Every structure is written in C-alpha cells, then in structure tokens.
Amino acid sequence: MNRFFILLFSVIFLLSFTSCSNETKKLNTNPEQQLNQSQNTQLKQNIQTDLYQISIPKEWTAEKLDGNILAFKKENKKIGGLDIIGYYPEQPISQLEPNHSEVIESKTLEGFFTEVVKEKLKITPPAASGETTVTEQVHLFFIIKEKKIAYDLYFNTADVDEQTALNIAKSLKLK
Amino acid sequence: MKRTVTFLIVVCMLVLSLSSAFAVSVNDKVDNSQTVVNLLVDSINKGDWKTYVDLQANINREGIQGFINDADNAKNGLGIFNVKSAKIKEMKALSDDVVAQLTNLSQYKQQYNEVQAYLVGIDYRVKKENKYFFNGVNYNLVVLGKEADNWKVIEMSDAPLEILIPAGYGFGSEDEKEALKIIKARINGDIVNKEGKLIESNKASYRGIQIEKGINSADIQEAPMGVLSTGDHVRPDYIRVYHDRSSSDPNYHKTISTDFYYYVKNVLPNEWYSTWPSESLKAGAMAVKMYGWYHVYHLKWPSLNADVKDTTADQVFIDNTEVSSTTTAINNVGGVGLENSSGAVFETQYLAGTQGQPGTQSSGKMSQWGTKYWADQGTKTYIQMCHYYYDNSDKSSGAIATFSY
Numbered sequence: 001m002n003r004f005f006i007l008l009f010s011v012i013f014l015l016s017f018t019s020c021s022n023e024t025k026k027l028n029t030n031p032e033q034q035l036n037q038s039q040n041t042q043l044k045q046n047i048q049t050d051l052y053q054i055s056i057p058k059e060w061t062a063e064k065l066d067g068n069i070l071a072f073k074k075e076n077k078k079i080g081g082l083d084i085i086g087y088y089p090e091q092p093i094s095q096l097e098p099n100h101s102e103v104i105e106s107k108t109l110e111g112f113f114t115e116v117v118k119e120k121l122k123i124t125p126p127a128a129s130g131e132t133t134v135t136e137q138v139h140l141f142f143i144i145k146e147k148k149i150a151y152d153l154y155f156n157t158a159d160v161d162e163q164t165a166l167n168i169a170k171s172l173k174l175k
Numbered sequence: 176m177k178r179t180v181t182f183l184i185v186v187c188m189l190v191l192s193l194s195s196a197f198a199v200s201v202n203d204k205v206d207n208s209q210t211v212v213n214l215l216v217d218s219i220n221k222g223d224w225k226t227y228v229d230l231q232a233n234i235n236r237e238g239i240q241g242f243i244n245d246a247d248n249a250k251n252g253l254g255i256f257n258v259k260s261a262k263i264k265e266m267k268a269l270s271d272d273v274v275a276q277l278t279n280l281s282q283y284k285q286q287y288n289e290v291q292a293y294l295v296g297i298d299y300r301v302k303k304e305n306k307y308f309f310n311g312v313n314y315n316l317v318v319l320g321k322e323a324d325n326w327k328v329i330e331m332s333d334a335p336l337e338i339l340i341p342a343g344y345g346f347g348s349e350d351e352k353e354a355l356k357i358i359k360a361r362i363n364g365d366i367v368n369k370e371g372k373l374i375e376s377n378k379a380s381y382r383g384i385q386i387e388k389g390i391n392s393a394d395i396q397e398a399p400m401g402v403l404s405t406g407d408h409v410r411p412d413y414i415r416v417y418h419d420r421s422s423s424d425p426n427y428h429k430t431i432s433t434d435f436y437y438y439v440k441n442v443l444p445n446e447w448y449s450t451w452p453s454e455s456l457k458a459g460a461m462a463v464k465m466y467g468w469y470h471v472y473h474l475k476w477p478s479l480n481a482d483v484k485d486t487t488a489d490q491v492f493i494d495n496t497e498v499s500s501t502t503t504a505i506n507n508v509g510g511v512g513l514e515n516s517s518g519a520v521f522e523t524q525y526l527a528g529t530q531g532q533p534g535t536q537s538s539g540k541m542s543q544w545g546t547k548y549w550a551d552q553g554t555k556t557y558i559q560m561c562h563y564y565y566d567n568s569d570k571s572s573g574a575i576a577t578f579s580y
Contacts, residue, residue: 050241066428067478083488084478091473091522092569094539098488099466100526102540114282124527126446126491127543145279146330149477175237 042164043171052151054082055171057164072155080137080155080165087143087150093117096141096150100124104136109169115143116169120157138162140169208291208319211326212266215317216297219261227255232320232327234286252302264312265296265346273344277316278330287320287329294334296350304368309357311369312350333358377471379410379435384580387436389506407520408512410580411435411471416492417481424494430481435471436505438492439464443501445491446525447543452550456504457557462541463490464505465513465523472520512580513561516573523565539568 043055049068056062056072060079063071070082085096097103097119105120119139125131135156142151153172155165211230218226224243231239242248242255249256274280274292283290295315301308318330336355339345353369360367366375379387385395387410416433418426439460443449447459467490470482475489483489515521525541528534533549534542541564542548549555555563558577566574 051238067476067480069478084476086474086477088473092539094524094569095473095522097524099490099524100487102526123487125487127527127547128444128446128448129491146282174234 043167050175051084052172052174054153054168054173056168074159077159078156079159080153083152083154085141085150085152087145087148089145089148093141096143096152097121097139098123100126101137109140112142112169113174115145117141117143138165140165142169142172144174208326209266209268209293211319211328212293212295212317213263215328215331216261216263216295219255219258230328232287232322232329234329254307257301257303257305257308258299259302260300262298263295264298264350265348267294267346268292269294269316269344273339273342274316274318276338277335278318278332283318283320283329287322289321290318290329291326292316292318294339294344294346296346296348296354298350304374306361306366306375309368309374312354314351314354377411377413379412383412383436384410384510387439387505388509389503407469407472408514408578408580410512411468414438414467414471415480415482417476417479417484419488420485420491420493424485430479433492435467438467439505440497440502441494442467442490442492443505444496444498445493447501447546449498449500451547453500453504453507454555454557454560455546455550456501457508458541458546458549458560459525459543460501460504460508461511461513461557461561462523462525464508465520466490466525468512469520469522473522508557510579512578513565514576514578515565515571516575517571518576521565521570521575523561523570525564534564536563537566537568538564539570540564 042057044058045056045060045062047054047056047062047064047070049064049070051068054070059074061073063073065071068084071078072080072082088095093106094103096117098121101121101123103119104122105118107118109116109118117140119141121137121139123135123137125133136158137154138157138160139152139154142153144150151172151174153165153169155168214226215230218224218230228236228240228243248254269277269292271280271290274290278292280290280292293316295317296312297315298312299308300310304310314334314336316330316332316334317328319326320329321327336345336351336358340351340355345351356371357367357369365373365378367373382392382395386392412435413432414435415430416438417430418424418428421427442463443456443459446463447456449456451459467483470489474482476482476484483492485492512520513523523541524539525543526534528542528544530544531548532542532544534540534545541560545564546557546560549560549563562575565571
C-alpha cells in the first residue's frame with residue numbers, strides 16, 4: 001500500500017513538473033529560418049530604406065520616393081511598388097485596398113514575420129476618365145498592428161509572375 | 176506509512192518553495208521594468224539622448240536614433256525635442272487583459288520573453304504645445320519587453336484614457352480628469368491645452384457648411400444655438416492631399432492642406448461624368464465627400480503626412496476643375512452625412528463598374544456606372560443607391576443611416 005502511494009505521488013509530481021516545463025518551452029517557429037530556406041537567388045539587388053530592406057531582380061530599378069515609398073520599374077515602365085498605409089484594427093481589410101479596385105482573390109499567408117494578406121485586385125480608372133483599361137495587381141499587405149500601419153507591396157500581374165512577387169515579399173525585412 | 180508522510184512533506188515543501196520563487200519573480204518583473212520607465216523619463220528630462228536610445232528595443236532603436244541624429248528635428252523642436260522637462264507624476268502597472276485591449280500584446284509576447292506595460296502620467300513642460308504634447312500631465316502607455324535579460328521600451332504611445340477611465344483602470348486623479356477633457360476635445364477635432372485654449376482645429380465653421388449647401392455667402396445668418404456634431408461626425412475644415420498624379424503639377428510630390436469643400440468640388444467631376452443625371456451625381460457627391468471625410472479621421476498615408484493622394488489610389492483631385500452640375504449635386508447633399516450601423520463614419524469606396532449594369536449589392540463599393548443605371552431607371556434616390564451598395568457589407572453590418580451636420 002505504501003509503495004502504491006509513493007508511486008502515485010511520484011507520478012503526480014513528475015506530471016506537474018512536465019506541464020510546468022511545457023509552459024516555458026518555445027516552439028521553433030522562426031519565420032526567418034523558414035524564409036531563408038526558400039530564398040530566391042535571382043533577387044540580387046538589395047534596396048535599403050530608413051524603415052526596411054527588400055531584394056528585387058537585378059534588371060529592375062527601384063525609385064525611392066518620399067516617405068520610404070518605392071516604385072519598381074522595368075525598362076522604365078512602372079511594374080509595382082511599396083507603399084506604407086495607415087491601418088486601423090477596427091476597420092475591415094478593404095481599408096488597405098486602393099479605391100477603384102475590386103477583389104478577385106484574397107487569402108492570408110503563413111510564414112512571414114507578421115500577418116500578411118495577399119489580394120489579387122482588378123483596378124479600373126474612374127468612369128469620368130472615359131478609359132476602360134483594366135489593370136490586375138497582386139497586393140501583399142504586411143500588417144503591423146502595433147504601429148497601425150501596413151506595408152503594401154504590389155505588382156502588376158501582367159509584368160511580374162506570382163512566384164517572383166512572393167520571393168520579393170519574403171525578402172522584406174523591417175529595421 | 177511513515178515513508179508516505181515523509182514523501183508528502185517533501186512534496187509540499189517543494190511546491191511551497193516553487194510558488195514563493197514565482198512570487199519573487201513577478202515582483203522583480205514589475206520592480207525592474209519600472210526602473211526602466213523611470214530611467215526613460217529621466218533621460219527625456221535631461222536630454223540624455225544616448226540613454227534614451229539605449230533604452231529602446233532593437234526594433235525601434237535605429238529609427239529613433241535616426242530621428243535624434245537629424246539636426247533639423249532638434250532645431251525645429253520636433254517630437255521629443257519639444258520637451259523642456261519631464262517628470263513622472265503617477266504610474267501603475269497594467270495587467271495583460273487590459274493591455275490586450277489597447278495594443279498588440281499577443282504579438283509582443285511572441286517576440287519577447289516577458290512583457291510589462293504601464294500607464295504613466297508624465298508632467299511635461301514643452302517649448303510649444305501641439306497635438307502630441309501639452310503643458311501638464313500627459314498620459315502614456317509604456318510597454319516594455321525583455322531583450323537578452325534587459326527590459327527595453329517597445330512602445331510609448333498616448334494612453335487611451337477615454338477607454339481606460341470608464342473601465343476603471345485610471346488613477347482617479349485631477350490631472351487625469353483634465354487630460355481626459357483634452358482627449359475628448361481632440362476627438363471632436365479641437366486640439367486644446369489644459370487651460371482650454373484652442374491650439375489647432377480641423378472643424379468646419381457654420382459658415383463653411385452653409386456655403387457647402389450652396390447658400391449665397393451674403394445670405395448666411397448667425398450660427399443658431401443647437402446640438403453640435405461630435406466625434407467623427409464633425410465635418411472637417413481641410414484635408415491633407417499628397418500630389419502624386421502629375422509631374423506638371425506645381426505641388427507635385429507635396430502634401431497640401433486643402434479646403435474640404437474645394438476638395439470635394441474638384442474631385443467629383445474627375446470621378447463622375449458631369450453630364451450624368453442628378454441622382455447619380457448626388458450619390459457620387461456623397462461617396463466622394465464621405466471618402467475624404469473618413470480619411471481625415473483615418474490618415475491613410477502616414478509616411479507622407481497625408482490623408483489622401485490625388486490619384487486613383489484614393490480619388491482623382493485636380494485643381495480648378497469644378498463644374499456647375501457636380502457642384503450643384505454637392506450643394507444638394509450639403510449637411511447630410513453617412514454613418515454605418517454602428518454610428519461611425521465609414522470609408523465609402525467605389526469603382527467604375529460596368530456600363531448598363533447596377534453593380535454588386537452590399538459589396539461595400541459603390542459602382543459609378545451603377546449610379547447612372549439607377550438614375551436612368553428612375554427607381555432609386557441617391558440615398559437608396561447608397562443603401563444598395565453599403566448596407567450589410569464589410570463597411571456596415573446592418574443598414575447605413577444619414578446624419579445632419
């Protein structure tokens with residue numbers, strides 16, 4: 001009987017010890033490690049701003065604009081860019097979409113340093129412009145809740161394929 | 176049996192010693208992190224910017240160092256350089272469940288081993304009172320995280336007293352009550368100081384609103400006594416527009432404060448065909464006005480210090496392009512605002528749509544061609560058109576409503 005009690009208490013003690021150690025155990029979910037594994041070697045041009053760094057293909061140019069905003073160009077044609085947008089947690093995700101846009105596809109991406117929402121958008125000029133050209137863009141919204149901003153990395157889908165867009169997104173690092 | 180009792184005593188002693196160790200650890204956490212808050216405010220008071228930067232978490236350090244190194248910021252007394260003296264008046268640790276309602280605690284907890292937040296009343300004397308600092312006790316939320324065994328500042332922001340006090344988390348002090356009055360005035364568009372003196376305002380005058388309604392300037396009477404609009408229902412006086420549309424624009428790549436009525440008048444004809452029927456133009460006038468209005472209260476381009484851009488990213492704005500038919504539409508809806516089913520001003524987004532089609536109901540985005548479609552049909556007023564696109568959408572969980580301003 002005594003042995004039974006000793007055994008029972010030992011088991012309880014060991015179990016409680018195990019559960020305590022679980023609380024402090026850190027899971028190895030470092031997104032940088034995951035991202036480095038899929039780093040695209042084609043992105044040889046590193047762009048530095050005051051707030052972030054990002055890598056793009058060497059044949060592109062990145063025009064640095066006011067407010068740490070970038071415009072990506074290929075053969076002098078604008079093909080995408082990076083904007084910084086105000087983000088308000090109580091507002092819907094459409095707050096990040098440009099006006100005049102329609103959502104074709106939207107999903108949340110995993111494995112980034114912050115919450116990232118990828119949206120494919122159809123953008124039309126104002127009715128009053130008389131133009132009917134439709135531009136399709138992919139936007140990757142990096143949401144930084146505590147700073148109430150989102151980094152909007154976007155590309156024209158006619159000029160930039162999805163994998164390149166994702167690889168560029170994976171290279172974005174905040175300072 | 177004796178052995179069992181001995182074993183039980185050993186287990187109890189172990190449990191007791193472990194719990195007391197935890198108690199010490201919690202107290203240490205508060206004591207040590209509190210010291211960092213004291214050091215932080217002391218560094219601001221002394222202008223000891225090296226210590227101020229050293230106390231920042233890695234994620235903020237470089238940006239803050241850059242700001243400190245910029246001689247123009249110091250010369251112009253911007254940001255923290257505006258402070259002449261700073262002293263802690265009152266401070267209290269906030270529990271995690273409170274902090275989770277105020278900031279992104281879960282993300283901080285993923286990044287830092289330990290996180291501790293404080294509500295801190297800091298008595299500032301400043302060179303020039305503005306929307307960031309006033310003379311007297313200002314309340315900050317200071318969040319600290321443990322980085323390599325050292326407490327570092329990960330956030331220092333205005334404390335939302337308007338949330339904390341009603342929820343019972345304030346100090347109950349007179350200083351706090353005064354600060355709350357200042358915050359409430361700020362929510363209503365007025366930047367005031369402790370004495371109630373107006374420092375800055377973005378509130379349209381009664382006269383400005385009458386002009387927006389199309390009333391002849393000479394016919395405008397004295398402002399009547401009545402209930403004034405509050406919060407985001409206060410019609411802004413101006414909007415900050417970043418000019419990004421054309422390099423031939425003399426204000427290209429500049430942010431310009433623009434009279435709100437002038438802004439709406441010079442957007443609508445660039446978005447809606449001025450020859451379209453009046454109900455379509457009135458629906459457009461509501462969407463254009465409320466889109467700009469919303470962004471005055473929800474700054475869209477923080478790094479440009481601009482509420483909106485003059486491009487299709489927001490609304491196309493071109494100086495001196497107003498047209499009488501679109502201005503008449505704006506006048507006809509003057510004094511009428513739109514709110515969502517929660518009573519808040521919302522982002523009235525829109526898109527071109529397709530000619531001859533109404534566009535998608537409850538999409539949260541008005542179709543420009545859709546308003547033409549409805550006006551041609553003669554079956555919907557401009558308000559009904561707004562209901563069609565914005566009711567039960569991501570902008571409004573129920574029916575939208577109008578309000579007067």
